[in-house]
Each structure stands twice: as structure tokens, then as C-alpha cells.
Amino acid sequence: MVLNRIRNITTWQWILFLIVAICCLGSIAFVHQNHSFYDRPIAKVIDTTIKEETSVTDMHGNEDTLFVQQIVARIMNGEEKGRDVQLVNEYSSSGAYDQQYHIGNEVFVSIDSKVGEQVAGSITDVKRDKYVLVVAWIFVFTLLIVGHKQGLLAIVGFVLNVLVLSFALDIYVKYYEVSLLVVCGICILLFTTISLLLVSGRTEKTYAAIVATLVATVISLSITSLVIWITSGNGLRYEEMQFLTRPYHTIFMAGLFIGSLGAIMDVAITMSSSMFALYERDRTISVKALRASGLDIGKDIMGTITSILFFAYISGSIPMLILYLKNASPVGFALSMNLSLELARALAGGIGIVLTIPIGLYTAIFFIERKRARI
Amino acid sequence: MNVLVWLAVILLVLMIWVGGKSGARSFVSLFFNFGVVFFTMFFMLDANANPILITFIACIVIGCISLFYINEVNSKTVLAFIATMITISLLLFFIVLVSQNLMIQGFGEEEEEAIAGLSLYIGVDFVKIGASVIIMSTIGAIMDVAISIATTMHEVFKHTPGLSKKELFKSGVSIGRDILGTDTNTLFFAFFGGYLALLIWFKDLHYSIGDIVNSKIFSSEMILILCAGLGIALVIPIASWINAYYLVRAREKLNRVQKEER
Numbered sequence: 001m002v003l004n005r006i007r008n009i010t011t012w013q014w015i016l017f018l019i020v021a022i023c024c025l026g027s028i029a030f031v032h033q034n035h036s037f038y039d040r041p042i043a044k045v046i047d048t049t050i051k052e053e054t055s056v057t058d059m060h061g062n063e064d065t066l067f068v069q070q071i072v073a074r075i076m077n078g079e080e081k082g083r084d085v086q087l088v089n090e091y092s093s094s095g096a097y098d099q100q101y102h103i104g105n106e107v108f109v110s111i112d113s114k115v116g117e118q119v120a121g122s123i124t125d126v127k128r129d130k131y132v133l134v135v136a137w138i139f140v141f142t143l144l145i146v147g148h149k150q151g152l153l154a155i156v157g158f159v160l161n162v163l164v165l166s167f168a169l170d171i172y173v174k175y176y177e178v179s180l181l182v183v184c185g186i187c188i189l190l191f192t193t194i195s196l197l198l199v200s201g202r203t204e205k206t207y208a209a210i211v212a213t214l215v216a217t218v219i220s221l222s223i224t225s226l227v228i229w230i231t232s233g234n235g236l237r238y239e240e241m242q243f244l245t246r247p248y249h250t251i252f253m254a255g256l257f258i259g260s261l262g263a264i265m266d267v268a269i270t271m272s273s274s275m276f277a278l279y280e281r282d283r284t285i286s287v288k289a290l291r292a293s294g295l296d297i298g299k300d301i302m303g304t305i306t307s308i309l310f311f312a313y314i315s316g317s318i319p320m321l322i323l324y325l326k327n328a329s330p331v332g333f334a335l336s337m338n339l340s341l342e343l344a345r346a347l348a349g350g351i352g353i354v355l356t357i358p359i360g361l362y363t364a365i366f367f368i369e370r371k372r373a374r375i
Numbered sequence: 376m377n378v379l380v381w382l383a384v385i386l387l388v389l390m391i392w393v394g395g396k397s398g399a400r401s402f403v404s405l406f407f408n409f410g411v412v413f414f415t416m417f418f419m420l421d422a423n424a425n426p427i428l429i430t431f432i433a434c435i436v437i438g439c440i441s442l443f444y445i446n447e448v449n450s451k452t453v454l455a456f457i458a459t460m461i462t463i464s465l466l467l468f469f470i471v472l473v474s475q476n477l478m479i480q481g482f483g484e485e486e487e488e489a490i491a492g493l494s495l496y497i498g499v500d501f502v503k504i505g506a507s508v509i510i511m512s513t514i515g516a517i518m519d520v521a522i523s524i525a526t527t528m529h530e531v532f533k534h535t536p537g538l539s540k541k542e543l544f545k546s547g548v549s550i551g552r553d554i555l556g557t558d559t560n561t562l563f564f565a566f567f568g569g570y571l572a573l574l575i576w577f578k579d580l581h582y583s584i585g586d587i588v589n590s591k592i593f594s595s596e597m598i599l600i601l602c603a604g605l606g607i608a609l610v611i612p613i614a615s616w617i618n619a620y621y622l623v624r625a626r627e628k629l630n631r632v633q634k635e636e637r
Contacts, residue, residue: 038585056496063422064496095502096481096495108589125484128594129585131477139601143555146608150552154559154604165567165574173578191564199556227381235377246579251572259568262561269557299394303401303445304522305561307408308515311437312565312603314412315511319481319504321416323490326497340379345568347382350405354389354398 020144024137031130035077038108042127043073043085045105060328065093071101073109075119085109085119096323099126106130157198164190165258180246184254188217188261195265205269205276208367212268212360213261219359220264220352221257224344228253237340252341260349263309264356270301271360272367279368290365298357306350313346314339400445407440412511419507422498427467430507434463434514441518451529454621455521458614462517463510466606470506473598480505483592485576505595513603516558517610524551524614532622540623547615555607562603570596 009017035042052068071087087109091098101107106127113120143151164187172183192213200206228236238248274297279285317338324334390398415433419426438459442452474480480501482490527550528543538546567574573596577587587593 058494058496060494060497062494062497064498066496092496094481094496094498094500096497097490099478099480125589125591126478127589128477128479128591129588131473132588132594132597135473135598135601139605142605142608146548146611147552147555150556151608154556157556157560158563158604161563161567169574169578173575195560199560223385224382227385228378231378231381233378235379246572246575248572251575255568255571257568258571259565261568262564265564266557266561295393299397302390302394302398303404304441304515304519306401306405307441308519308558308561309565310405310408311412311515312512312562313569314409315508316569318412318416318419318508318511319501320489322419322499322504323482323493323495323497325416325420326499327493342569343379344382347379347386349565350386351382351389354386354393357393 020140024140027133028130028137031133034129038077040108040124041078041080041111041121042076042106043087043109043121044076045071045073045101045103045107046084047072048101048103060326062326067091067093067100069100071123073107075109076106080111080119083117083119085111085121087121087123089123096319153198157195160194160198161191164194180250180254184257188257189214191258191261192217192265195262196269199269200273203276204367204371205272205364208272208276208364209265209268209360211367212272212356212363213265215363216264216268216352216356216359217257217261220260220348220355221253223351223355224256224348225253235336235340236344237337256345256348259313259345260309260352263305263349264352266305267298267301267353267356268360268363271298271357272364275361275364275368279371283372287365287369290368291361294361294364295357298361302354302357305353306346309349309353310346313342313349317342397445404440404445407444408437411436411440415507415511419499419504426500426503426507427471430467430510431463434460434510437514438518441515442522446522450621450625451525452522454617455518455525455614458521458525458610458617459514459518461613461617462521462606462610463514465609466513466602467506467510469605470509470598470602471502473602474502474505474595477594477598479591479595479598481591483590483595485573485590485592509599509602512599513562513606516562516603517606520551520554520558520607520610521614523554524611525618528615528618528622536626540619543619543622544612544615547618548611551611551615555611558607559604562607563600566596566600566603 049070050067051070052066054066055063056066057063067090069089069091071089073085073087075081075083075085087107089098089101091100101123107123108125108127109121110124111119111121140155143155145151147154168183168187172178172180192210196206196209196213200209233249236252238252271294275290275294278290278293320338321334324338325331329337387399387402390402392398394401411433415429418424418429438456442456446452481495524547528547531546532538532543573592577593582590
């Protein structure tokens, strides 16, 4: 049976499989040997001893244990390659901003002093690339094994979208006068076409879904901007928005729309493909029947897709909330500081999702009617 | 008035307008889900509690709300629930392993400004909290796939009751494949949108690729996206197998009963 299966694999599949395997092994071998590509010195931990252990209680009564760790590490690149460096690492058992190192870990170090043979330094960061890569390959293989062609297309779509986004942000950062909203508008156009064409091919239902996605995105964008404009942003705590190098308002709006785009596309393609399936099954189906069953499908998926979005946004703020509450912040303050933007994103996304149901419904009916008129 | 209140009211009105009664129910379940996340967080404040265990219980509650309250208790939702729980357990194990090796717990240096002035030695285990966050972010999508597979497989079985276990499994996986692309898309874009500011930050401050890949915040974000995709992919064979197993067993039982009656 296994033999039979192997015989059924076509040459193309073999070639694809071979390419993936070579890429996988090659890239893993590369990240294990890429130390010389980094400018910063990298050291591999070869010995650790715990020097000190102290229990601390902070001003809010939280108990924790602090450790001081003496580390000997061998430098892997640069001028000092092959020499041992003495490092001191302080870490806590909660590990919010620090961590314990074990033998075999690779870390970025900065060399502070050289006295004879003794090199001392401090740890600046962890070399994480090899683990990220391994997880990425596990992801790729799982998607390929479970999803076959659809899995491959999902990966291709992801990579293409990342490239588009990265390119668009390059343009935005380079030319200061380009508005972020224009860049994002073009991005949304490209994301929608790329993702939907990959998900369901060049068919009428894809075109219907693309039109529905764009219309719904524009309408929900207008509603959210209108609400923010009317209330003049009351209740949104931008001061907790992180990583700001630019005006916060536009970045927030742009993020909001890219964020809800995936969910809107999901609804649009589900609506249009199931309505086209109904039409294919019975070419004489009335518009009224189509509308009724389309609405039923919409009702079914509305709740689940909104909750996907809700969980994805809300959960991310848990660590920061815990930190705030453990620092004796009042609950209301901590929530409004850390959750207002996430909640706004989730709610705006939800509005987009619900709006897509009627929009997707009528777009699909329009396309079906046009197809019917042609025949 | 507050932006959030406005948006929530608009969402409620739209949901009722489009979905009627079931729309209202979807809104209520969003509210409940939010409450569960909120309570989960409160339980995690206790330094002696195990965040993984709390997450697991939270997932059970979320599953009950989203599967049993929105639909109802029947073989489809129970099977979807079991499949979700198995997937989450596998994923949790994997995530804890990965985040210990990657050291991606807690906050990165890019977040220094936000955490300045706060005491960081608060005694909770950030590795486990990080794992919980990933699970909570993806549970919505995992449940969605599980319930879609269960519903469609029951439908397939009703129309063609003679299918073997293997054929049933195959039909389940092929249903799952169709949802795989769109659901991963939903999550990818949600995460992209949330971290747009971070990406612009990297570009503005001219991070090299090496700096980006090794930074704590980027790798934790990457792991979140990859694990979300992994969860969605993993639930497909698990849900298909459980459903196939149950359906075939139910049929055999029925046949046996019919034989005995004769």
C-alpha cells in the first residue's frame, strides 16, 4: 500500500519535495554557522555557576527570587574568536525582562574590558535565529502535510503579503510625503487580490469576493473614522501605543484596517463561494432563495469569525495587564490603558465582518445574475 | 461619548439587523468571552497558580460558551470540543518547549519605555504566561475549524452513510483544507495590523535583518503567528479522525442493535 502511494507521487511532487528538503537542511545548516555574518560578537555559553540567590519583596508586596549567574562563554566570531569571556547575568525567577542561561545557549555580548588573558563582557541579547527557523520549518511541513496544495498556497500567500507589506513600508519610510493611508490603501488592494486569488483561483466567485471585500473595507473604514472623529477619540489611550516613531493616529488607523482585512476576506470568500455553489447546484434558483440561504450562512459564520478576531487582539495585552495590576494600578486604569486600542480594533473588525455579510450577499447575487444573463 | 461604547453599540445594532436573534446571541457570547479572558488574567495574578492550568480551564469555559451556548450540546459540538482540547494540549506542550529555548517571555527592549517605572520582579512565571497568550489568541480559530469539520462530516455521513472510516477521514481533511487558507489569513492579518507600528519602528531605526530576527519582540511575534497556523493545521486531522471514529462506531452500534432486534 505504501509502495502504491509512492508510485502515485508525480515527478513534480518529487522535485518540489526535494527543493523543500534542500532548502530546509541548507538554511538550518546556515544559521548554525552564520556567526561571521554578524558584526556584534557572539558567544556560546560553556559553563555557568549560580553565585548568589536572594529573595526580594517589592514595594507592592510581590515576592520574587533574584539570582546572579557567573557565565563563561566562548566567543564565536570577530577578532576575539576562540577566546573565553567572563559574563555576569542577573535574573529573576519570573523572567519578565531577564532569563537564566544554560550551557549551549548562544548570546550576543559586548566586550567591556580586556586584561591580559581575561576578557569580561556583558550579555546584550540572545541569538534566536536558529530556533525561529526551526519553528518556521515545522510550520511549513505541517501545513504541507495536512494541507497539501492549500497548505502550500497559504504559505505562498503569507510570504507574498509579507513582501508587499515590507516593500510598501520601505516606500513610506523613504518618502516622507507619501501618506500612510494611501500606501495602506494600495496594500489592501494588493493583499486582497493576492490572497483571494490564491485561496480560490481565477473564478467569478473570487472576483465577487474581491469586490465585496474592498467595498466592505471602505465602508467600515468610514464608519470607524466617523465615530473617532465625532467623539474626537475620547476613550482611546494612544499613550500606551508602543513602538512609536511617527504620528500615532494614522498608524493606528492603518493597523486597524490591515488587521480587519483578513477577517473581512474570510467572510467575503465564504459567502461568495457558498452562494456560487448553490447556484451551480440549481441554475434556476430564485434570487429570493439565494438571499435567504446566503443570510443563513452569514448568520452562522458571523459569531465565530468575530470571536477569532476578539481573541487574537485581546489576549496579546495579558502580560502587560498583569504587570500593571501587580504594580498596584487600579483595575479601571490598567484596563483602559492597555485594552482601549485592542478593543477598538476588535470592535471595528467586528463591524467590518458583519457589514461584509449583506455586501457579500448582494455582490454575489449581482455576479450570479450577470452570469445568468450571459447564458 | 466614548469611542468604544459607540463602536460596541454600532456592532450590536448591525449584528441584530443582519442576524436577528442569533446575531444578538453572537454579541452576548463576545461579551462572555471577554469576561473569560478578563477572569483568566485575574487568576494568573496569583504567583502560586500555574498559568498553563488556568489557561486550560479558561479554554474549557470558552469552548462551552462558543460551542454549547451558540450551538447546543449534541454529538457535533461535543466532538468539536474534544478535538479542540486535544489540539490545545499538544500545542501548549510545543509552545512551552519553544519559548523556553527561545527565551521570548516577558517584554523586549523595544518596550522599555512602557515598562519603565514598573517593578518587574512580580513573581509570576512569564514563560507560561507567554504560552497562555498564544493559546488564547488562537483558540477562536481552532474552534472554528473543529466545528466546521464536525458539522460538514455529519452532513456527509447523513447523505452517504456507507462510507468507511478512511473515506470519512479523507472527506474531513478535505473540508479542513478549504478553511485552512482563509483562517490562517484572518489571523495573519490581525497580527500584521496589530504590529504595524513595530514594523515601521524597525524600518525607521534601520534595524538589520539580523537585528530583527534575533530581537525578542519580533521572534515572539513570529512564534505567535507560526503557532497559530500550526494550531489550525493540527486540528484538521485530529477533528477528522475523531469524527470518523465516532460516526463509524455509532453506525456499528446501530447495526448491532438492528440485528439483535431481528
